[in-house]
Amino acid sequence: MERFNAWVDALSNAVFFKVPILGTQIELIVLYLAVPMLFFTIWLGFPNVTQVGRALRILRTQPGKSEAKGDVSQWAALSTALSGTIGLGNIAGVAVALTMGGPGAILWMFVIGWFAMTVKMAEVTLGLKYRVFDSQSHVHGGPMYVLKAVGAARGWPKIGMLLGGLYAFFALFGAIPMVQVNQSFAQVKVVTGLSNGWAYGVFLAGAVALVTLGGAAWLGEVAKRLTPLKVAVYLAGVAAILILHIDGIPSALAQIWQGASTGSAATGGAVGAFVAGMRRAVFASEAGVGSAVMAHSLARARHPVSEGLVALLEPLLGTMIVCAFGGLALVVAGTWNTGLEGIAITSAAFAKVSPWFPWLLAVVVFLFAYSTLVAWGFYGLQAWGYLFGNGSKAQWTYKILYIVALPPAAAIDLGRVVGIVDSSFFLMAIPNVIALYLCAGELRRDVRSYLRNKDETDRAP
Numbered sequence: 001m002e003r004f005n006a007w008v009d010a011l012s013n014a015v016f017f018k019v020p021i022l023g024t025q026i027e028l029i030v031l032y033l034a035v036p037m038l039f040f041t042i043w044l045g046f047p048n049v050t051q052v053g054r055a056l057r058i059l060r061t062q063p064g065k066s067e068a069k070g071d072v073s074q075w076a077a078l079s080t081a082l083s084g085t086i087g088l089g090n091i092a093g094v095a096v097a098l099t100m101g102g103p104g105a106i107l108w109m110f111v112i113g114w115f116a117m118t119v120k121m122a123e124v125t126l127g128l129k130y131r132v133f134d135s136q137s138h139v140h141g142g143p144m145y146v147l148k149a150v151g152a153a154r155g156w157p158k159i160g161m162l163l164g165g166l167y168a169f170f171a172l173f174g175a176i177p178m179v180q181v182n183q184s185f186a187q188v189k190v191v192t193g194l195s196n197g198w199a200y201g202v203f204l205a206g207a208v209a210l211v212t213l214g215g216a217a218w219l220g221e222v223a224k225r226l227t228p229l230k231v232a233v234y235l236a237g238v239a240a241i242l243i244l245h246i247d248g249i250p251s252a253l254a255q256i257w258q259g260a261s262t263g264s265a266a267t268g269g270a271v272g273a274f275v276a277g278m279r280r281a282v283f284a285s286e287a288g289v290g291s292a293v294m295a296h297s298l299a300r301a302r303h304p305v306s307e308g309l310v311a312l313l314e315p316l317l318g319t320m321i322v323c324a325f326g327g328l329a330l331v332v333a334g335t336w337n338t339g340l341e342g343i344a345i346t347s348a349a350f351a352k353v354s355p356w357f358p359w360l361l362a363v364v365v366f367l368f369a370y371s372t373l374v375a376w377g378f379y380g381l382q383a384w385g386y387l388f389g390n391g392s393k394a395q396w397t398y399k400i401l402y403i404v405a406l407p408p409a410a411a412i413d414l415g416r417v418v419g420i421v422d423s424s425f426f427l428m429a430i431p432n433v434i435a436l437y438l439c440a441g442e443l444r445r446d447v448r449s450y451l452r453n454k455d456e457t458d459r460a461p
Contacts, residue, residue, distance in 0.1 A: 037115035048117035070300030077299035081292040083371040095345035098336035101276025104259025106327035108277025113319030116287030125308030127293035141297025143290035168383040174424035175380030178409035184369035201407025230367035285315040290432035305450035
């Protein structure tokens, strides 16, 4: 375990290498992701402001099985992506952001979530444009396929294959959502007294296997049902906290606003708040990481930009709504600076409503963890298929390896778990952002062409 911890620390130090800017040490990878969020928001004409209504209309007029190619509906694809996106990164992740950067990190998560909407739209549009269909007409997509196709189109086939392979390799590690297993066990332990993390990990892995072994159709059906349920239950708990502490909301909002611009020395000041908010917002929204592209690539969409606009809603729901309200509740409850960490901060806030509320949180945490693990099992399968083929033997090999890899995460220290997950996520972002820049010109042409057609490409026949 000591050797493992040393390896994780070395990996985190390498990935989150810091550079001095205006006298402050800032993680280079954070800037690497912040720049495309700002650039593509301007480059594509602020679709995170002007196209939200259109995205909702697309969901109301999504094509049927005979009208467009794909394995699942656009709503099912969005639900699958949200299953992976709205997970414990939105519960434990908010708590981690608070302990890292103070209340100001919540405002930065909200702001970065808004910019993340455009990056999500851009990467999903490319994913739909360059997805491939196998001999059984099943869809395979993701940033690795985008990189391969773009490299070949520009006369760099080997470079494209290499970058695609690197993305798929990093995704295999990023697709083991260790935080979900670790923090769901932490909450179950609080309310039940269960101390055997391995037993819980094995149980959760078995539950995940029931869906993962069933394929994309099962995944879409489970996601459509679990995603609205888990979000509704969690937000109901958050609403109860806010109502109980309604007098403290103005003060909490003031702390969040002031913390974003000044911060405290203990949390690294305003820069510390920004960095913490950036890291957790990326983990919560996955914008720039490219993971959700693998889910959206399954969609039956009439046009790539159509699905890109649907994906625009992910950071809006997951980061700007769920994370923002959850973070406000933790600041109002005052449990973020009590020496607790991770999910324990949220549990303490829920306990202020009623002694049985941590049980409600335990149910929510399990649903969040379960749906995220199921979705990421599919993501990892796409990366595995790119590297080793999509034959039945290759797919079954990955599914078994994925299920077996889940139980140990319940027994690992939270700090090391966050280090592994964050490192994997940000490494995935490196080749994915390269693809976005390479395709910036065609992205803008495709988006402008699509939007000029008014609603013709969205309207059902």
